[in-house]
Amino acid sequence: MKHKFLLTGLAVLMVTGGPGAPALAGGSDIVGGVIGGIIGGAIVNEANRSNQRRTTTTRTYTAPRVSSAQREANREVQVALNHFGWNVGRPDGSLGPKSRAGISQYQAFMEFPITGQLNDMERTILTTAYQKAMLGGSAVTQTISTHPQGMRGLLLETRAQMLGTGGATYAGGSIGGLPPQISEAVYEIARSSNVEPQQLIARSGFVQLADLNNDGRTDYLLDTSVLGPGFWCNDKSCAVRVFASTPSGFARNDFQAYNATPAMFTCQAGACQMTGSATPTASLPPTTMAVAPQPQPQAPSFGTQLAAQPAPAMPSFAAMPEPVPVSLASYCAKVGLVTSSNGGFLTEASLTDPEQALGEQFCLARGYAIDEGEAMAAKITGFTPEQIAAQCSDFGALLSDEVAAVGSTPQPAMIEKVKGFVASSGMSPAQLSGTAKVCLSVGYRTDDMPVALGSALVLGAIGEGGYDELVGHHLMQGIGTEERPDLALGWYESGIKATPVFAPGQPERNSLIHKAALMMNGRADASAAPKPASGPAAALSGFASKAAALIETAAPQ
Secondary structure, three states: OOOEEEEEEEOOEOOOOOEOOOOOOOOOOOOOOOOOOOOOOOOOOHHHHHHOOOOEEEEEEEOOOOOHHHHHHHHHHHHHHHHOOOOOOOOOOOOOHHHHHHHHHHHHHHOOOOOOOOOHHHHHHHHHHHHHHHHOOHHHHHHHHHOOOHHHHHHHHHHHHHHOOOOOOOOOOOOOOOOHHHHHHHHHHHHHHOOOHHHHHHOOOOEEEEOOOOOOOOEEEEEHHHHOOEOOEOOOOEEEEEEEEEOOEEEEEEEEEOOOOHHHEEEEOOEEEEOOOOEEOOOOOOOOOOOOOOOOOOOOOOHHHHOOOOOOOOOOOOOOOOOOOOOHHHHHHHHHHHHHHHOOOOOOOOOOOHHHHHHHHHHHHHHHHHHHHHHHHOOOOOOOHHHHHHHHHHHHHHOHHHHHHHHHOOHHHHHHHHHHHHHHOOOOHHHHHHHHHHHHHHHHHOOOHHHHHHHHHHHHHOOOHHHHHHHHHHHHHOOOOOOOHHHHHHHHHHHHHOOOOOOOOOOHHHHHHHHHHHHHOOOOOOOOOOOOOOOHHHHOOOHHHHHHHHHHHHOOO
16 A cells, blocks of 8 residues: 655755755654745845745655565564563554664663664564464463563563574574574475565464473474465465474474464474374374274373373374364463563552452463473373373363353352263263363463363362362453353352462462452452361362372383
8 A cells, every 4th residue: 555645845045055954754654844944044024025935845755665574574573562562553564763763672672783673583583572472381471470571581581592502693594583494494485485585484374483392492383374375285285394492403393284373283302293183294204093083072081090090092082172262372471461561460469450460360370280281291101292182172072061151150050060070971080180180281271261161160070179260260351251250259269268279389379369359349348368278178188299199100110
């Protein structure tokens, strides 16, 4: 789209007869100015004024044409700058003075040369850190909550990962600051597609970042479906290259998929496997999978290991559920940004925004749940990560009726309803406990709210009331269910009375959550939280520690 700006100026002659100073424009949002001067000196009478000639020049300028790919890349920069607290206004894809000022502030923070113009490395670090924030996960939550710079700590962490350690740098023989091996793949795809590499990496979705193997370093996904039909795509899928970080570099994994996302893949060290609809290409060793579709989803069979039972049979598979539109990862990234600007987590003493306080505690608990489940899943033998994820999808499907009732059923009645599922599951409490904790982690890691919420309900129904806090958070924020602050309060109070599960070293969380929940319900009696249960029951360890101990015992040495 062309933007035409009218620049009207007055011809200026100085006393000496020389030309006047030129008008200066400071970017696309400066449309022009009028510069005037005095002709011949002081005006002494009306006759002299009438004898003076005034010349008006009208010029029409057309803004330089910007490609849609470049405008989208500019918009991504503006979104990222806003996210990290350098407010540049509405992201419109046009980098005017306000955007240049935000870029300069970002460069100053990162100790880059302050130019107001991003080079490839600076742009990649900025957008990569933003994508990591959107992905969320326990590592991102930990960085935001522990780094002195809060949310902006992701920028510093990403810079360190991009540039490496010991003086090593990727900037020399790369494009956009990408590591050499990923850059080589970009160049190869660009050559075959007859496009410039810079245009290719500017396309939204072509380069995606994630920590797929949980080693604290950035992994890369290249999805050629953004190119459309062509050399790299067939009718139903396109080449996808996943690069997983290893101590010696990156290991490349090739797949066929369409509109791939990091959630479709899991990696162990440098070897990646699929959790979604992608299929491996012939260049990868075939993945052994027992596929025997059943009419109805089955309860996860890996739960037997969590209860130290004999090894289960190979699992059956069912279709993945439809994706849930609300992204908890995105929500937690936004919460983290506010936390950073506030200088840290809200406490009961500093509680002024109850919704933000509950959001912080929700995302903190989410991180704990992901870590706990991943630690347990790592000890399960005979099942690949994608097989576990598929069985957890079935687990969520089996609980669909219970999840659907959460938004309209008070906590006591809801627990009784889920107890009916527990009784009919054919699984022991220990099996259900371990299965639900693993699936809770999978649900939060993949943003599958039915799986996560259903798993939390099961844990509450088998007596692990500390997980009731999660159901309260879902109801309070309306994520995965209806927004019902009134019903959330009952779940919060039940969780507070149980043995702590999340951040057990911070007992003040209970008072903060209770007070914030009361405030969200317009209650004036925002007093201290109910005291945890006392007596023998309170001294019993949760199933989490028991299941972990059993896994340790049963795991091969």
